[in-house]
Amino acid sequence: MQIVIIGSGNVAYHLAKAFILNTISVAQVFGRNEMELSKISQELNIPYSTEKLEDADLYIICVSDRSVEDVSALITKKDCLVAHTSGSLPKEILKGGYRKSSFYPLQTFSKSKDLDYTQIPFFIETETEDDQKILSDLASEISERVMESTYEKRKYIHLTAVFACNFVNHLFARAKEISDAQEIPFNYFLPLIDETVRKIDTIEPKAAQTGPAVRNDKRIMELHELLLKDESLEIYKTMNHSIQKMYEL
Template identity: 80%
Template sequence: MQIVIIGSGNVAFHLAKAFVLNNIPLAQIFGRNEKDLEKIALELQIPYSTEKLEDADLYIICVSDNSVESVSTIITKKDCLVAHTSGSLPKEILVGEYRKASFYPLQTFSKSKALDYKKIPFFIETDDEKDKQVLFELAGKVSENVMESSHEKRKYIHLTAIFACNFVNHLFSRAKEISDSQEIPFDYFLPIIDETVQKIHEIDPKLAQTGPAVRNDIRVLELHEKLLKDESLEIYKTMNHSIKEMYGL
């Protein structure tokens, strides 16, 4: 089966790398950023182009959500399968007479960070059983966790990931601002961050909650509010209100 990956960003790089490491041949990686494409192609030893899209049985579009629809129009072949990797878009966003699918890897991707691809869940959506089997077999060569998911369910998967990953990372950034302001090395907070994340591998997050809000420690909450200002103060109040609401305080 001829496979082409379209895109040159984080998802495209890691998906291409996962395929190469699992001996899944790629006919091409295609995109508009020649500098990034050349770097990926050299590292993974795969062909690339910014001009001519190779003929393929499967095209996997790994671009931003805003670009998926327009990028999908460059595929003019009818007898092929085209899948995007978006967590929020329906497969029907793809524009063409080809067969449409979703091939969503649930992970946060950065080119500089190595990943264990076997642990990344893949969520598959297709129109027919044959295409589903093709994508399940493909994802199964990369990951130990592959399941079917409708667009409706995938929207909630993506939303959950935003809370569990993007929002949490933003809180890390805000925490670092506070530690930096007091010249406290942020590395000192890594053990408590690691323990917090590790804990929810064994304990339900709701049962693992600690801190002044769940204890309803008004004195500490008021003290902290006096130390904060602007956005960080609003985040602190909002988070503590949410914790109190969850625990009926």
């Protein structure tokens, strides 16, 4: 099967790398950013182009959500399968007479960070059972966690990921602002962060909750509020309120 990956960002890079590491041939990486395409090409030994889209059986579009529709229109071949990798777009966003699908990897991707691809969940949505098998078999060569999904379910998967990843990382960034301002090395907090994440491997997140809000320790919360200002203060109040509502405190 001839595979072309469209895009040069984090998802395109890691998907191409996952394929190559699992001896799945990639015919081409295609996109606009020649510098990034060239880096991917040199590292993974995959041909690249910014001009001519190679003929393929499967095109995987790894671009920003706002670009998916326009990029999909570049594919004029009819007898092929096209998949986007978005968590929040329907497969119908793809504009063309080809077979449409979604190939969504649930992970946060950075080019500088190695990943264990076997543990990345892939959620597959297609128009036919035959295409479901094609993409599920392909994902299974990379990952141990492959699941069929509808668009309705995928929207909630993406929403959950925003809470569990993007929001949590923003809290890390805010926490680092506080520690930096007090000249406290942020790496001293990494064991706490690691243990917090490891804990929910065996304990339900709700049962693992600790801290002044779940104890309804108003003295500590009021003290903390005096130390904060602007957005961090609002976040602190909102998070404590949410915790107290969850535990009906």
